[in-house]
Amino acid sequence: MGASPHGFTVVRGRGYRPEQVDEALDGLFGEQEEARARLARLVAEQGELTAETERLRALAATLPPPAYESLGAHAGKLLTLAESEAADVRAAAEADAART
Structure with missing residues (x-):
């Protein structure tokens, strides 16, 4: 077998x-x-x-949107700038996507 x-x-x-x-x-x-x-x-x-x-x-x-005051003035400015730049990049990407 x-x-x-x-x-x-x-x-x-x-x-x-x-x-x-x-x-x-x-x-x-x-x-x-x-x-x-x-x-x-x-x-x-x-x-x-x-x-x-x-x-x-x-x-x-x-x-509410985050408040950066507790991080100090300099950190708050940096984060606000980063948010603004991110919004610009997002808007540019959306515009580019709309064109294609």
Whole structure:
């Protein structure tokens, strides 16, 4: 008796031992059920995270713009300048995108 490429004992020329096949299939079906359960958990978690993301975005939209006074005058000026330059870059990119 030899062995198949899948590890089953070959009997009667080309057949396999049913108990080995049944055991292998039971293992595969068990793995499939575990994968389905994990998928269901991940889908539920994705829904929760999506809802949390939306909640946080809505909350962030209600917040006032950041004030930099607590960082000191120099840091505040730098950050204000950076915001202004970022707005200019964003506007230029949007204009470029509109042309193409």
